[in-house]
Each structure stands twice: as structure tokens, then as C-alpha cells.
Amino acid sequence: MPDRRAPEASAGAATAEAKAVRTLEIGYGGNERLVMNMGPQHPSAHGVFRAILTLEGETVVAVDAVIGYLHRCHEKLAETLTYVQYPSIASKTDYVSAMTAELTYVAAVEKVGKIDVPRRAQYLRVLVAELQRIASHCLWLGTWCMDMGGALGGGATVFLYAIRERELILDLFESLTGARLLYGFHQVGGVRYDLPEGWAATCRETVALIERRLFEYEAMLEDNAFFLVRTQGVGVISPELALDVGVCGPLARGSGIKYDVRTAEPYSSYEDFAVKVPVETAGDCYARYKVRMAEFRESIRLVRAVLDGLPEGAISSRPGVKSVGQVRIPKGEGYTRVEGARGELGCYLVADGGPKPYRLKWRGASFSNLSILPHIIPGCKIADVVAIMGSVDPVFGEVDR
Amino acid sequence: MPPVVKYAIAGFIVLNVVIGLVTYVTLLERKFAARMQSRIGPYYVGWPHGWLQPIADALKLMMKEDVVPTAADRWVYNLAPIAFLIPCILIFATIPFAPGLGVADLNIGVLFFLAVSSLEIVGLFMGGWGSNNKYALISAMRAVNQIISYDLPFVFTALVPVVLAGSLQMSAIVDAQRGLFGWYVCTPLGLLAFVAFLVATLAAENRVPFDILEAESELVAGFRVEYSGMKFALIQLAEYAHMIGTSFLGALLFLGGWLGPGADRWLLVGSVWFLLKAMFVFLVVTWVRWSFVRIRVDQILAISWKLLLPASVLLLMATALMVALQGPRAG
Numbered sequence: 001m002p003d004r005r006a007p008e009a010s011a012g013a014a015t016a017e018a019k020a021v022r023t024l025e026i027g028y029g030g031n032e033r034l035v036m037n038m039g040p041q042h043p044s045a046h047g048v049f050r051a052i053l054t055l056e057g058e059t060v061v062a063v064d065a066v067i068g069y070l071h072r073c074h075e076k077l078a079e080t081l082t083y084v085q086y087p088s089i090a091s092k093t094d095y096v097s098a099m100t101a102e103l104t105y106v107a108a109v110e111k112v113g114k115i116d117v118p119r120r121a122q123y124l125r126v127l128v129a130e131l132q133r134i135a136s137h138c139l140w141l142g143t144w145c146m147d148m149g150g151a152l153g154g155g156a157t158v159f160l161y162a163i164r165e166r167e168l169i170l171d172l173f174e175s176l177t178g179a180r181l182l183y184g185f186h187q188v189g190g191v192r193y194d195l196p197e198g199w200a201a202t203c204r205e206t207v208a209l210i211e212r213r214l215f216e217y218e219a220m221l222e223d224n225a226f227f228l229v230r231t232q233g234v235g236v237i238s239p240e241l242a243l244d245v246g247v248c249g250p251l252a253r254g255s256g257i258k259y260d261v262r263t264a265e266p267y268s269s270y271e272d273f274a275v276k277v278p279v280e281t282a283g284d285c286y287a288r289y290k291v292r293m294a295e296f297r298e299s300i301r302l303v304r305a306v307l308d309g310l311p312e313g314a315i316s317s318r319p320g321v322k323s324v325g326q327v328r329i330p331k332g333e334g335y336t337r338v339e340g341a342r343g344e345l346g347c348y349l350v351a352d353g354g355p356k357p358y359r360l361k362w363r364g365a366s367f368s369n370l371s372i373l374p375h376i377i378p379g380c381k382i383a384d385v386v387a388i389m390g391s392v393d394p395v396f397g398e399v400d401r
Numbered sequence: 402m403p404p405v406v407k408y409a410i411a412g413f414i415v416l417n418v419v420i421g422l423v424t425y426v427t428l429l430e431r432k433f434a435a436r437m438q439s440r441i442g443p444y445y446v447g448w449p450h451g452w453l454q455p456i457a458d459a460l461k462l463m464m465k466e467d468v469v470p471t472a473a474d475r476w477v478y479n480l481a482p483i484a485f486l487i488p489c490i491l492i493f494a495t496i497p498f499a500p501g502l503g504v505a506d507l508n509i510g511v512l513f514f515l516a517v518s519s520l521e522i523v524g525l526f527m528g529g530w531g532s533n534n535k536y537a538l539i540s541a542m543r544a545v546n547q548i549i550s551y552d553l554p555f556v557f558t559a560l561v562p563v564v565l566a567g568s569l570q571m572s573a574i575v576d577a578q579r580g581l582f583g584w585y586v587c588t589p590l591g592l593l594a595f596v597a598f599l600v601a602t603l604a605a606e607n608r609v610p611f612d613i614l615e616a617e618s619e620l621v622a623g624f625r626v627e628y629s630g631m632k633f634a635l636i637q638l639a640e641y642a643h644m645i646g647t648s649f650l651g652a653l654l655f656l657g658g659w660l661g662p663g664a665d666r667w668l669l670v671g672s673v674w675f676l677l678k679a680m681f682v683f684l685v686v687t688w689v690r691w692s693f694v695r696i697r698v699d700q701i702l703a704i705s706w707k708l709l710l711p712a713s714v715l716l717l718m719a720t721a722l723m724v725a726l727q728g729p730r731a732g
Contacts, residue, residue: 036535044618058539058698147618149694153609155618157691160438226610226696382539383697386618 022062022378032056040069044147044386047396051373053385060385063377065370067399074401078360083109083327086357088184090347093362094398095181097136099128099173100340101398102186107267107336108349109188109357113329120313121190122269127306128176128185129268129338130299131169131203134210136341137292137299138166141217144289144390148230148383158220165213168206175199188327190316200307207300214296221289231286235376235388238283245375246368249343250295251392254288256281261339273305285391325355342366342393364398411504412494419493423641424455426683433684434691462637465630470533473627477531482628482635485524489639491517492646497572499659499671510571511563514650515556518605521643522548525614528636529624540623543698544607544614550705551604551611557713558601561585561594562654564720575658584657590720595655597713602651603686604701606644610693611701645683652678 034055039045048069054062074093078086090105091098103125110117117125142162149155170180177183177193185191221227237247242255252259260277262270278294280287318327331353337346343365352358369392377385428443432450435442447453469478494517495510497503507513522544529541562585563569566577578584585591604611615623625636652658656678659671696704 034535034538036539043621055539057542145694150609150612150615150617152615152617153612153690153695154693155609155695157434157438160440164439220692224693226693229700230694230696381697381699382619383613383616383695 070400082355091182099132104347108347111334135169138162147386147390189318255283366394366398462634467630474531481528486639488520489643532627536620554709554713555601558598578657586655648679648682651682
């Protein structure tokens with residue numbers, strides 16, 4: 001009779017091969033340990049993430065993170081598509097905040113090709129980037145609470161509220177670009193669409209509504225003792241560890257590292273807006289929550305500032321697109337980085353003078369953030385694993401590319 | 402008519418009423434949750450407002466394929482839903498819906514209820530063990546931890562009205578709550594006991610924030626991850642039956658059961674009052690469920706052993722002291 005438990009044995013072998021970064025010794029002894037698969041098909045896998053947990057009772061003693069289930073050869077694909085075609089594909093790296101990825105790619109092309117961007121286009125880029133950050137954080141808040149609170153509990157309530165707000169921003173994007181998820185808004189030398197009539201007024205109303213609703217979320221979560229005990233002191237990342245592993249974005253700022261690409265190396269005229277960078281020092285899930293809630297408000301302020309100071313003028317320094325091979329940039333290479341909703345999104349571009357890049361490399365924020373998991377998960381309970389995963393806010397399109 | 406036949410008929414009627422009630426309580430909960438989440442809820446199956454939805458759900462579950470995992474312990478796996486359902490249905494045996502309207506108004510009614518309702522853990526554990534699934538196994542482990550921890554405060558808080566009324570018989574406890582502000586929830590000790598009872602109820606029913614057994618974001622669906630079709634329906638039925646039974650108990654012990662205007666004149670009015678009060682308890686529990694996040698297993702145990710159990714024991718002792726000093730109507 002065949003051994004029906006063979007799949008478990010092979011999972012154990014995978015653990016031995018992969019070698020956990022850190023294993024906690026509790027003292028049950030090896031034969032009391034249980035190897036459990038979380039993912040790639042799992043309600044809180046945030047896409048397709050596989051974590052092989054080694055458990056002693058409820059406590060996780062080691063974790064192996066397996067990624068690559070969503071690999072779509074993005075970097076190779078970039079070599080086969082022209083500078084005109086790729087921006088709408090670039091948005092698929094991080095499909096939750098597609099505007100940021102487009103911006104990174106076109107910024108890299110403009111840097112290598114030394115192409116100017118009109119001021120109005122730069123402001124419009126800031127506008128959509130900040131709206132995108134709000135939309136992305138809405139999704140983060142909803143899914144994170146759903147991880148902790150259950151699809152049949154209070155978490156689902158927060159999820160539906162947050163999605164309701166995200167929809168409003170997607171409506172704005174739809175009237176701006178015609179698309180709700182993958183926009184194709186940016187193009188080399190500027191942006192493709194100008195604001196439609198009345199759009200700015202709708203945008204102001206929307207962000208005002210979201211600003212009011214933020215107080216509702218905070219009342220629901222921060223006054224809730226159960227939310228606090230689930231997040232405070234859980235998944236603490238020390239500033240040293242954050243620097244060693246190279247986490248970025250809200251994770252680093254939650255650990256007391258005041259670093260934001262928007263202020264450290266301003267791009268797309270961010271220097272005009274005096275971005276305030278929220279920092280929390282606790283380093284736990286709650287600190288990351290506080291940072292993101294502060295970022296909500298900062299983004300809303302930036303959206304208003306952009307709408308107030310939007311200059312007149314052209315939206316692109318190049319003529320409209322007539323053929324896919326229209327944009328050619330000279331030989332050279334360059335790296336640009338952008339502060340996305342999840343942290344520093346980078347794009348390294350090597351051009352050989354043709355209409356297509358010679359080589360492209362993405363630096364995904366989710367990828368470097370995800371690598372913190374094996375350092376902070378051992379010693380946690382199973383329930384903390386999902387809370388920490390949610391607070392890292394990975395998007396697997398960006399991890400695997 | 403021999404008493405056996407009489408009881409059998411009464412039991413049959415109550416069983417059917419309970420199953421019908423359970424089916425429609427799911428619709429009530431879904432509509433209530435939908436309102437909380439600014440949705441509409443079930444709408445399309447049956448006019449108005451999807452009132453046929455529970456029937457459609459039941460039909461769907463009946464027609465689904467029944468899958469038994471190859472590695473499962475077949476006997477334990479197949480028996481678990483039944484072992485889980487029986488105690489959850491049996492608790493209705495001693496519940497009087499109005500004076501004299503019930504299967505058996507035992508003189509140890511409350512004790513019977515508490516004893517039988519704690520048996521559900523056997524079915525839960527059988528399901529978790531028999532599935533031979535790691536998620537289910539961990540869930541079964543959590544079930545044993547949690548239900549044993551919360552049955553104690555549950556029993557102690559349920560005993561507060563018993564001490565006040567001086568009887569374990571459900572109808573006697575209700576009769577002791579007659580008069581304006583006579584309900585035990587209106588007395589200081591009774592109110593505290595009612596709050597503690599609600600918390601213990603949440604945990605005993607495995608509702609959010611204490612639903613770590615199901616914990617679908619960690620353990621997918623916990624002990625019932627491998628169940629499908631009718632077996633899943635039985636587990637669901639048992640959970641909701643347990644929830645309604647506990648709501649009935651809360652209404653009887655703290656909210657004066659069937660007492661209310663016109664209840665003494667007409668039997669039916671009394672049972673309507675009783676049902677309304679039970680639904681109130683149920684909706685409070687549902688309200689909590691849809692607004693809190695789940696807490697961790699160690700925190701659940703800490704709440705029980707460090708807070709709820711000492712508090713409920715103190716409450717019971719205080720009640721006993723008051724009754725001993727001032728007589729049964731002390732409160």
C-alpha cells in the first residue's frame with residue numbers, strides 16, 4: 001500500500017533543504033514538531049505566498065518563505081517591448097498601486113534619455129501617485145484587518161468600509177484614464193491625459209470624504225482593546241535589523257528610520273511640497289499601522305496642495321504617440337527610485353540606442369520587505385504570522401515580477 | 402396517551418421548530434451583518450429581501466458531493482457531525498417556550514442544559530482528529546483549550562440567577578423574576594453576571610473575537626476544513642442551534658423569559674416575548690461578532706483564567722452571601 005502521507009514527508013525535506021534563517025529552540029525536541037504549509041493557496045496568503053511553518057504547539061519555531069508562484073518574466077518582457085509599450089505593462093508589477101510602477105519606468109527612461117518633463121505633467125504625476133497611495137493603503141487596511149478579524153467577523157466589516165473608499169479613488173482614475181486597475185497614464189516625456197473638466201472638484205470632495213472616514217476607522221480600531229493586543233508588541237523590527245535586511249517604506253519608518261525617497265531624493269517636483277515623513281519608533285505592527293494612517297493624511301494634504309498649485313501648460317514634452325517604435329533613447333544606463341505605497345520602488349535601465357531597453361531590473365519594495373519575515377516570525381504564535389504578514393503588506397506581483 | 406408518546410410528539414415538534422428557527426436565524430444574521438457593513442445582504446432568492454435564501458443554501462449543501470479524505474479516520478470523521486449535533490439539539494429539551502410549553506421542564510433544567518451543552522467538545526475534537534489534516538488538528542487542540550476554559554465561567558455566571566431564584570428549574574427562575582424591574586438583568590449583580598455571561602457565551606459559541614477554532618485566515622476553516630455537503634451542513638446547523646440555545650438560556654435566566662404584557666393571558670404572546678428577548682441576546686452577540694477582530698489563543702486563555710473565571714466566582718460568592726443575609730429577593 002502506498003504511503004498516503006508522502007506529501008508531508010516531502011514538505012519536511014523542503015524545509016531541510018531551504019534552511020530557515022533563524023530557528024528557535026524551545027525544547028520539545030524535534031519529533032514533537034509539526035511542519036505546516038501556509039499557502040500558496042491560503043486565505044491570508046495575500047496572493048500566492050507559501051510559508052512552510054515549523055510549529056511546536058501553537059508556536060512557530062522556523063519559517064521558510066517560498067516565492068515565485070507569480071513570476072511572469074517581467075524584466076525579460078521589458079526587453080521585448082518598446083518604450084512606448086512597456087509603461088502599461090510596468091503597472092502590472094504592483095497591480096495594487098499601478099501608477100507608481102509606471103512612474104518609475106518612465107522616470108528611468110527620461111533619466112537615461114535626458115528628456116524633460118513639463119511642470120504640469122510633474123504635478124499630475126504627484127497627484128496620481130498620492131491618490132494611488134491612498135487607494136493602496138485602503139486595500140492594505142482592509143486586508144490586514146480581514147487577516148486578523150476573519151472574513152466572518154469584524155475584519156470583514158473594516159474590509160468592506162476600506163474597499164468602499166478605494167472604489168471612490170478608482171472612480172476618479174476611471175474618469176481620468178478610462179481604466180480602474182492598470183492605467184497607462186504615464187508616458188515618456190509626460191502624461192497621457194489631462195484632467196477632465198470638473199475632475200478637480202470631485203477629487204477634492206472625495207479626499208474630504210476619505211479624511212472624515214479615517215476618523216471612523218481609527219475609532220473602530222484604536223479604541224478596540226482586541227485590536228491593540230493583536231498588534232502592539234507583535235512582530236517587532238529593531239532599527240538595526242531593519243537596516244541590515246534593507247526594509248523600506250512604512251516598515252522602516254515604523255522602526256524609527258526617517259527615510260522617504262520623496263524627501264531624500266525628490267523626483268517629479270516633490271521638492272515643491274515639503275513632504276512630512278511620519279515616523280514611529282516602536283517597530284511593531286501597531287507602529288506600522290500608525291505610520292500608514294499618518295501617510296493617509298499626508299497624501300490627502302499633498303493632493304490638495306497639488307490641486308491648489310497646478311501650473312498651466314503642456315502635459316507632455318513629446319508629441320502624441322504615433323508608432324510603437326517612436327521613442328528612441330541614446331546608449332546609457334540609469335537607476336531611478338520612487339516612494340511607492342510599500343516603499344522604495346526602483347528601476348535600473350540599460351539602453352543601447354534602439355527603441356527597446358537592452359536590460360531592465362526592477363527593485364520591488366515588497367520583495368525586500370518580505371525578507372524580514374524569517375527574522376521576526378520565529379517565536380510568534382500562528383495567529384501572529386498573519387498579523388505580521390498583513391502589516392508587511394506584500395503584493396506578489398511586485399515580489400515575483 | 403402514555404407519557405412516552407407525549408414526550409416523543411413534543412420532542413418532534415420542538416426539533417422541527419428549532420431547525421426552522423436555526424435556518425432563518427442565519428438569514429437574520431446575514432441581513433444584520435449586511436446593514437452593519439453598508440451592504441444589502443441576500444436579496445435575489447425570494448421576494449422580498451431574499452427570504453428563500455436559507456432554503457436555497459440548504460438545498461445546495463444537500464446536492465454537493467460528499468468528499469471523504471483518503472487519509473481520514475473514516476469512523477471518527479463520519480460520526481463527528483452527529484456527535485456535535487446531538488448535544489446542540491438536546492439542550493432545547495429543557496427550555497420552556499411559555500408556561501408549560503416545552504418538552505420537559507425538569508427540576509434540574511439549568512444543570513441539564515449546562516451539562517449537555519459542554520458535550521459538544523467531543524464532536525468538535527472528533528472532527529478535528531478524524532479529518533487527519535494539520536489545520537483541523539491544531540483547531541481541535543484549540544477547541545479543547547478554549548471550551549474547557551470558558552465552560553467554567555459560563556457555568557458560574559449561569560448559576561447566579563439560580564442562586565437568586567433558589568431553583569434549578571427554568572420555569573421557577575422565570576417566575577421569580579415577576580414584577581416591575583424584576584428581571585435579574587435589572588439588579589446590579591444580575592447585570593454584571595449578564596455581561597460576563599455574554600462574554601462566556603461568545604467563547605462557548607466560537608464567535609469572533611473568540612473564533613480561533615475556525616480562524617479561516619490562519620487555519621482555513623479549522624476542524625471543519627475537510628467537511629463538505631451535508632456533513633458541513635450538520636456542523637453549521639449544530640453551531641447555530643447551540644447559539645440559539647444559549648440565547649434562549651440568556652433570555653430565561655436574565656431577561657425574564659416569557660414575562661411581558663399580555664403573557665399571562667395568552668400563551669402565544671408569552672412565547673413571542675420569549676423569542677424577541679432571545680433574538681435580542683442573539684443580535685448582541687452578532688453585533689460583537691461583526692465589529693471585533695479575533696484574538697490570539699494565549700490571550701483568550703489569559704482572559705478566561707485571569708479575569709473571567711475569578712470574576713464570575715466572586716460574583717457567585719457575592720450573590721450567595723447576599724441571598725444568605727437578606728433572603729432570595731436581595732439581588
